[in-house]
Amino acid sequence: MNNAKSAIETLTALGKRIVHALLEYRYPVLEIPDRSTKNIVFDDESNRYVLGPSRNIRDSSNVKHVKRFAQLTWVASFAKELLRASRTSSLRDLYYSSEAFGVGFTDQSDSDRIVTDLESITSLPRESFGIYPEEHSSIYGEVVMRYTVTGYEGKEIDLTISPDGLPVGPALMTAKPLKSNAKIILAVESGGMFSRLIETKAWKRFNAVLIQLGGQPPRSTRRLMRNLNATLGLPVYIFTDGDPWGMHIAKVITSGSANSAHIKELTIPEAKWIGVTPEDIIQYSLPTEPMSDVDLRRLEELSRDVRYDEPEWQNYIQQFRQIRIKAEQQAFSRFGMDYVVDAYLSNKIN
Amino acid sequence: MNNAKSAIETLTALGKRIVHALLEYRYPVLEIPDRSTKNIVFDDESNRYVLGPSRNIRDSSNVKHVKRFAQLTWVASFAKELLRASRTSSLRDLYYSSEAFGVGFTDQSDSDRIVTDLESITSLPRESFGIYPEEHSSIYGEVVMRYTVTGYEGKEIDLTISPDGLPVGPALMTAKPLKSNAKIILAVESGGMFSRLIETKAWKRFNAVLIQLGGQPPRSTRRLMRNLNATLGLPVYIFTDGDPWGMHIAKVITSGSANSAHIKELTIPEAKWIGVTPEDIIQYSLPTEPMSDVDLRRLEELSRDVRYDEPEWQNYIQQFRQIRIKAEQQAFSRFGMDYVVDAYLSNKIN
Numbered sequence: 001m002n003n004a005k006s007a008i009e010t011l012t013a014l015g016k017r018i019v020h021a022l023l024e025y026r027y028p029v030l031e032i033p034d035r036s037t038k039n040i041v042f043d044d045e046s047n048r049y050v051l052g053p054s055r056n057i058r059d060s061s062n063v064k065h066v067k068r069f070a071q072l073t074w075v076a077s078f079a080k081e082l083l084r085a086s087r088t089s090s091l092r093d094l095y096y097s098s099e100a101f102g103v104g105f106t107d108q109s110d111s112d113r114i115v116t117d118l119e120s121i122t123s124l125p126r127e128s129f130g131i132y133p134e135e136h137s138s139i140y141g142e143v144v145m146r147y148t149v150t151g152y153e154g155k156e157i158d159l160t161i162s163p164d165g166l167p168v169g170p171a172l173m174t175a176k177p178l179k180s181n182a183k184i185i186l187a188v189e190s191g192g193m194f195s196r197l198i199e200t201k202a203w204k205r206f207n208a209v210l211i212q213l214g215g216q217p218p219r220s221t222r223r224l225m226r227n228l229n230a231t232l233g234l235p236v237y238i239f240t241d242g243d244p245w246g247m248h249i250a251k252v253i254t255s256g257s258a259n260s261a262h263i264k265e266l267t268i269p270e271a272k273w274i275g276v277t278p279e280d281i282i283q284y285s286l287p288t289e290p291m292s293d294v295d296l297r298r299l300e301e302l303s304r305d306v307r308y309d310e311p312e313w314q315n316y317i318q319q320f321r322q323i324r325i326k327a328e329q330q331a332f333s334r335f336g337m338d339y340v341v342d343a344y345l346s347n348k349i350n
Numbered sequence: 351m352n353n354a355k356s357a358i359e360t361l362t363a364l365g366k367r368i369v370h371a372l373l374e375y376r377y378p379v380l381e382i383p384d385r386s387t388k389n390i391v392f393d394d395e396s397n398r399y400v401l402g403p404s405r406n407i408r409d410s411s412n413v414k415h416v417k418r419f420a421q422l423t424w425v426a427s428f429a430k431e432l433l434r435a436s437r438t439s440s441l442r443d444l445y446y447s448s449e450a451f452g453v454g455f456t457d458q459s460d461s462d463r464i465v466t467d468l469e470s471i472t473s474l475p476r477e478s479f480g481i482y483p484e485e486h487s488s489i490y491g492e493v494v495m496r497y498t499v500t501g502y503e504g505k506e507i508d509l510t511i512s513p514d515g516l517p518v519g520p521a522l523m524t525a526k527p528l529k530s531n532a533k534i535i536l537a538v539e540s541g542g543m544f545s546r547l548i549e550t551k552a553w554k555r556f557n558a559v560l561i562q563l564g565g566q567p568p569r570s571t572r573r574l575m576r577n578l579n580a581t582l583g584l585p586v587y588i589f590t591d592g593d594p595w596g597m598h599i600a601k602v603i604t605s606g607s608a609n610s611a612h613i614k615e616l617t618i619p620e621a622k623w624i625g626v627t628p629e630d631i632i633q634y635s636l637p638t639e640p641m642s643d644v645d646l647r648r649l650e651e652l653s654r655d656v657r658y659d660e661p662e663w664q665n666y667i668q669q670f671r672q673i674r675i676k677a678e679q680q681a682f683s684r685f686g687m688d689y690v691v692d693a694y695l696s697n698k699i700n
Contacts, residue, residue, distance in 0.1 A: 090542030096683035134541045164519025171513035191484045192440030333446035
C-alpha cells in the first residue's frame with residue numbers, strides 16, 4: 001500500500017507541474033531521459049546498463065510533440081486511476097482503454113512506448129502502476145508472502161501451498177516477503193524442469209525457492225527474484241539450457257538489459273549461472289545438437305557485449321565456439337529421471 | 351490412485367500380450383487404430399471427431415516395423431515406470447530419457463508420435479501416464495479439489511487460495527473435484543481477461559469458476575473442464591476473441607479436434623460460445639481490425655468443416671465474412687474497465 005501511495009504522489013506531482021505551467025500561461029515542457037542506444041551506457045560499478053545524462057524535451061508548444069505529450073498525460077492519468085481503484089491492467093488492456101479517449105495510438109507497440117516514457121520520467125517500473133505484460137512465470141518454495149490485493153488483504157500465503165506452484169501474477173508481485181525457511185533461490189529455464197524439481201522434492205534437499213523463468217523471464221519475475229534476494233538475503237542460482245540464449249538469460253538477470261536501462265532495482269549482480277556450461281556438456285556427455293548459424297552469430301554478438309567483459313564469461317563464449325554444440329537442461333534425463341538432482345545440481349549447489 | 355492403478359493394469363496387459371507371443375515363438379503383432387485423416391470421421395451422435403474402424407498392423411517380424419514396435423514398447427515401459435514412481439514427465443523429458451536406451455528417436459516430434467500411438471492402443475490419454483506438454487493455463491474459483499500427489503495426499507485445496515489463480519499442472523490434473531459453490535465455468539481466452547475477472551470479483555457475481563485458456567488450450571485443460579462439468583454439473587461458457595481463431599477455440603472444446611480423435615472424454619458438447627460474435631462486434635461498436643487474408647482463408651476452411659454444419663455456426667461464419675472485421679475480447683476496455691463485466695457478460699450469462 002505504501003508503494004501505491006508513493007506512486008500516486010509521483011504521478012500527482014507530475015500532473016501538478018503540467019497544471020502549474022498552464023495556470024501561468026506557459027506551455028508545459030517535460031524532460032524524458034533519452035533511451036536511444038547512444039545514451040545507454042554500461043555502469044561498471046553497478047555492473048548493469050544505465051541511462052546516460054542525455055534528455056529529450058517534449059514541448060507542448062511544438063506541434064510535432066503535442067500528440068505524444070497528450071498521450072503521456074493520458075497514460076499517467078490511467079495509471080493513477082488504476083492505483084486509486086487498486087486495479088491492474090495488461091498492456092493490451094491499456095491500449096484498448098485508450099480508444100475511448102481519442103489519444104490516437106496507432107497500435108499497442110505505440111502505447112507500450114509511452115508507458116516506457118512514463119517509467120523513464122518517474123523512475124518507476126510500470127508494475128508500480130499496476131500495468132503488467134501477459135506472460136507469467138511460476139514460483140514454488142517455502143516463503144511466506146503477505147498479500148495486499150482486495151479480498152486478500154493481510155493474508156499470509158506459503159508458496160508451497162499448491163504442488164503445481166503459483167503464477168507470478170499481479171497479486172504476488174505486490175505481496176511482501178515475510179519469512180522463509182529456504183537458503184537459496186534456484187531459477188530454472190523450463191517448466192518441465194520446474195515440475196521435476198518440485199516432485200523430486202529437490203526444493204527441500206537444496207532448501208530452495210524454485211522459480212520457473214519460462215525462457216527470458218518477464219521483468220516482473222526479475223523484480224520478484226530481486227525482492228526475495230534483497231529482503232530475505234537468499235542467493236540466486238540460475239540453471240538454463242547450455243546455449244547462448246540460456247547463458248544470456250542469466251546475464252540479463254545479473255547485469256540487466258538495454259530495454260530496462262531506465263529502471264533501477266532489477267538486477268542481481270551476485271546471481272550465479274550454474275550452467276549448463278560448455279564444460280558441463282562435455283563432462284556429462286550430454287545429448288547435444290550442433291549450433292545453428294543463428295547460435296554462432298549470437299555468440300559473436302555477445303563476445304562484443306560489455307556485459308561479457310569479464311574473463312569468466314569470455315571463457316564461456318570461447319568454449320561454446322570451440323565445441324559448436326549445445327544441450328538443453330532436460331538433456332540430463334538421458335541418465336535417469338533423478339540424475340539432474342542427485343548428480344548435477346548436487347555438484348553445482350553448495 | 352485408482353486411475354493410476356487401472357492405467358498400470360492396461361500397460362501390464364499390453365506387455366503380457368507381447369511376452370506371451372514371444373514365449374510361443376510367435377512374432378508379436380500390435381493393432382493400432384489408424385489416425386490418418388481418411389479414418390477420422392465426425393460422429394454426429396456424439397457430435398465430435400472419432401476414429402473409424404481402420405487399424406494399422408505393427409508386425410515385429412517385418413523389418414520395416416520393428417523399430418517403431420520397439421519404440422512403442424519402450425514408451426509403454428517408461429510410462430509404467432512413471433506411474434509406479436508417482437512421477438510425471440514432460441514430452442521433452444521423455445524424448446531425452448529415451449536417449450540412454452538407444453531406441454533411436456530422431457527428434458521430439460518422433461517420440462511424440464509414439465506417445466500418441468500408445469494413447470491409441472490403450473484408449474488412454476497421455477496424462478493418465480503422467481506425460482504432459484509444457485504449456486499451462488490457469489484456474490480460479492470456488493472449487494475444492496482433493497490432491498493425490500506425493501506430499502499432498504488427501505489435501506483439500508480451494509481454488510481461490512491464490513489471487514493470481516493456480517496453474518493447470520500435473521498435480522491439479524490428478525486431483526479430484528469434491529464440491530463447489532460455483533454455478534458455471536467461464537473459460538476465457540486471454541490472461542489479461544482472466545486477471546480482470548478475478549480482481550473485479552466477476553467470479554463471485556457470476557458464481558463462476560474462471561479458466562484461462564491461453565489461446566487454443568492444452569488438452570489437459572480441456573480434460574479438467576470436462577471433469578468439472580461432469581463431476582459437479584457446471585455448464586461451460588466460453589469467451590474468446592471475435593475472430594475465426596477465437597470461435598474455433600470454442601468449437602474444439604465442444605466437438606473435439608482431429609488430433610485428439612483417438613481420445614474419448616475430452617469434448618463438452620453443451621459448452622456455449624458466448625462471443626465475441628460478429629453480431630457483438632457491431633452491436634457493441636467495438637474497436638476492430640480488418641481481417642487478414644489468413645483470417646478469411648480460415649473462415650473458408652471452417653465453412654467446409656463438418657463441425658460447423660449446424661445453421662447457428664454457419665451463420666457466424668457468414669456474418670464474419672460479411673463484416674470482414676474482427677475484435678479482441680480486451681476491446682471492451684474502450685468503454686471503461688468494468689464494462690465487460692457490467693454490460694457484456696451480464697447480458698451473455700443468465
